[in-house]
Amino acid sequence: MTEPMLTARDLHLSFGASPALAGASVDVLPGEVLALLGPSGSGKSTLLHCLAGILVPDRGEVRYRGSRLDSLSDELRSGLRRTDFGFVFQFGSLVPELSAVDNVALPLRLGGHRRRESEARALEWLERLEVADVAHKRAGEMSGGQGQRVAVARALVSGPRVIFADEPTGALDSLNGELVMDLLVGAAREQGSSIVLVTHEPRIAAYADREVVIRDGALAAAVVA
Amino acid sequence: MSVPHTLLGLLEVQPRHGYDLKRAYDAHFGHDRPLKPGQVYATLGRLERDGFVVVSGTDREGGPDRTTYAVTADGVTDLDHWFSEPEGPSAYLQPVLFAKVVLALQSGRDAAQVLDAQRAEHLVAMRSLTALKHGADLDRVLGLDFALFHLEADLRWLEHTAARLDRLGKELSR
Incomplete structure (x- = not known):
């Protein structure tokens, strides 16, 4: 049996008096695309943030490749997010002051790679995502679809084992949304990355191999493809 | 129905x-x-x-x-x-699903479970259609999109209803 890449067990997390997670458990397998579905406020984004080590649960545990993630220091979790994880969010994924190529090169530069090498690899990814023509434009000078493709390139450039995508097509029309998903899922499958995908759009969830439904902070139903 | x-x-x-x-x-x-x-x-x-x-x-x-x-x-x-x-995903499914939800609530069954099973069945169908689009000609893709958008409309109704089960249950018990 394949060992999960990420596991969450019995996660509980409250913001003040409001419980966001109430016993959520889930496995993410290597190379799989897993969709987290559920109504607004159900806790699906909170679960994604716990799996990515951005939030630490009050109770329960998160393991990445067999080792506890939730008990690591802030610094170690930040390092892991830089080296092993990629992120695409609905809004604000890009640094507005930087050009597209500098945005994509950023994870490599933070990881200690040289400028020239980082930019060359960033350009390769922009070409692959069919947005090389905006390489020297800033986020404000691109369309929403172009900006999200640049964000996908940045999420993939360092060869992450897991990509966390929180409503990656939420601000796009249906055609741009499908293009972003085709490119994101296609590139992730090529390099064997898993994707944890939060979405409220069924057509976007249909790109996943499997979905779990979150309701009131816990899993409501699961279907294995 | x-x-x-x-x-x-x-x-x-x-x-x-x-x-x-x-x-x-x-x-x-x-x-x-x-x-x-x-x-x-x-x-x-x-x-x-x-x-x-x-x-x-x-x-x-x-x-x-x-x-x-x-x-x-x-x-x-x-x-x-x-x-x-669950019902086979097809157009105009709403009346039978609505009947299942109302009767599940009235008989004390788990109506959310009925909706969850149907959501899973729809997503299996949508995954298959999405996979068929990969590398297909545009005319075929647009035909598959037609089916996908209709299934998505069903699913939006399922989510909409799932979020109102408590209220529906209270109204039905009056």
């Missing part, structure tokens, strides 16, 4: 005579297409023949005799199967 299962579900909530059954059906499910009285009695006859309902009494209130029907254990088993089995 499965009229036999819907009538069976209404009889599970409480035994009723034919006219009462028609009124209950029309109030919840027959806004656009009320049942014809003949259809009620013909369906009750088939349900009785199959052992899913029995005559539980006869009364007269200033008019003709009225026969009251009640669901049998076999009828409940048949309903259990109906509730647990």
Whole structure:
């Protein structure tokens, strides 16, 4: 049996008096695309943030490749997010002051790679995502679809084992949304990355191999493809 | 729309005579297409023949005799199967799903479970259609998109309903 890449067990997390997670458990397998579905406020984004080590649960545990993630220091979790994880969010994924190529090169530069090498690899990814023509434009000078493709390139450039995508097509029309998903899922499958995908759009969830439904902070139903 | 299962579900909530059954059906499910009285009695006859309902009494209130029907254990088993089995994803599914949700709430079954099973069934179909789009010609892709958007509309209704189950349950119990 394949060992999960990420596991969450019995996660509980409250913001003040409001419980966001109430016993959520889930496995993410290597190379799989897993969709987290559920109504607004159900806790699906909170679960994604716990799996990515951005939030630490009050109770329960998160393991990445067999080792506890939730008990690591802030610094170690930040390092892991830089080296092993990629992120695409609905809004604000890009640094507005930087050009597209500098945005994509950023994870490599933070990881200690040289400028020239980082930019060359960033350009390769922009070409692959069919947005090389905006390489020297800033986020404000691109369309929403172009900006999200640049964000996908940045999420993939360092060869992450897991990509966390929180409503990656939420601000796009249906055609741009499908293009972003085709490119994101296609590139992730090529390099064997898993994707944890939060979405409220069924057509976007249909790109996943499997979905779990979150309701009131816990899993409501699961279907294995 | 499965009229036999819907009538069976209404009889599970409480035994009723034919006219009462028609009124209950029309109030919840027959806004656009009320049942014809003949259809009620013909369906009750088939349900009785199959052992899913029995005559539980006869009364007269200033008019003709009225026969009251009640669901049998076999009828409940048949309903259990109906509730647990998701419908094949197809267009115009809403009436049968709505009937399942209302009757699940009225009979104390888990209506959220009915919706979850249906969501999973729809997503399996949508995953297959999405995979078929990969590398297909545009005319084929647009045909698949047509089916995908219709299934998505069903799913949006499922989510919309799932978020209102508590309120629907309270309204139905009034």
